[in-house]
Amino acid sequence: MxxxxxxxxxxxxxxxxxxMEEDLIxxxxxxNHGEGVxxxxxxxxxxxxxxxxCRLRWLNYLRPDVKRxxxxxxxxxxxxxxxxxxxxxxxxxxxxxxxRTDNEIKNFWRTRIQKHIKQGETFSAQCSxxxxxxxxxxxxxxxxNYSPSSYLPSMQDHQTFPMAPLPAEVNENYWSMExxxxxxxx
DNA sequence: AAGCGTTACAACCGCTTCATG
DNA sequence: TCATGAAGCGGTTGTAACGCT
Numbered sequence: 001m002x003x004x005x006x007x008x009x010x011x012x013x014x015x016x017x018x019x020m021e022e023d024l025i026x027x028x029x030x031x032n033h034g035e036g037v038x039x040x041x042x043x044x045x046x047x048x049x050x051x052x053x054c055r056l057r058w059l060n061y062l063r064p065d066v067k068r069x070x071x072x073x074x075x076x077x078x079x080x081x082x083x084x085x086x087x088x089x090x091x092x093x094x095x096x097x098x099x100r101t102d103n104e105i106k107n108f109w110r111t112r113i114q115k116h117i118k119q120g121e122t123f124s125a126q127c128s129x130x131x132x133x134x135x136x137x138x139x140x141x142x143x144x145n146y147s148p149s150s151y152l153p154s155m156q157d158h159q160t161f162p163m164a165p166l167p168a169e170v171n172e173n174y175w176s177m178e179x180x181x182x183x184x185x186x
Numbered sequence: 187a188a189g190c191g192t193t194a195c196a197a198c199c200g201c202t203t204c205a206t207g
Numbered sequence: 208t209c210a211t212g213a214a215g216c217g218g219t220t221g222t223a224a225c226g227c228t
Binding site: 037039051055103 | 212213
């Protein structure tokens with residue numbers, strides 16, 4: 001699977017962080033044509049990405065119904081309950097948490113819950129802690145509280161996203177979803 | 187203020203499953 | 208029934224942001 005640069009002109013595949021332009025292209029294309037076969041979608045949209053990469057970016061980040069940040073104590077409790085029931089079946093667990101992706105839940109589990117378990121805390125202690133927090137709902141996270149869906153209420157309202165030139169202040173590798181939707185310029 | 191360690195998240199990789207011819 | 212390609216899934220890694228010394 002190694003890509004040599006001079007294999008052919010279309011052998012070039014981009015990897016790594018997505019740029020704002022790529023995001024816009026993908027959003028725009030899906031808004032107009034819908035999701036389809038990801039490999040052909042990537043080509044048709046003119047993205048130098050694999051279909052796999054496009055799918056992942058869309059499902060985990062760009063989809064308007066993706067809820068980001070602020071996993072609530074209620075959600076945390078549910079994740080722990082479902083994980084106790086099903087184990088690392090992240091996609092199955094994610095189906096019971098609307099707006100959450102399997103990747104997000106997996107990361108949450110590994111970075112926050114598993115860490116505490118390794119430190120010797122019991123599962124029941126976690127549950128009771130979560131229960132407490134769920135009842136008070138005062139838990140605060142440092143995760144930035146923004147959501148694509150908050151800027152794009154529904155795809156139906158944004159059938160096309162005309163490309164706009166990037167403003168100078170938008171860094172090539174750092175932008176918020178707000179920047180993206182603002183650039184759609186409606 | 188600088189350096190270093192930790193945390194959280196985005197993205198990639200490889201394997202498995204499913205659909206189709 | 209088998210082969211092939213696409214999608215789905217879980218594990219892992221890279222890195223930016225943050226906090227502490």
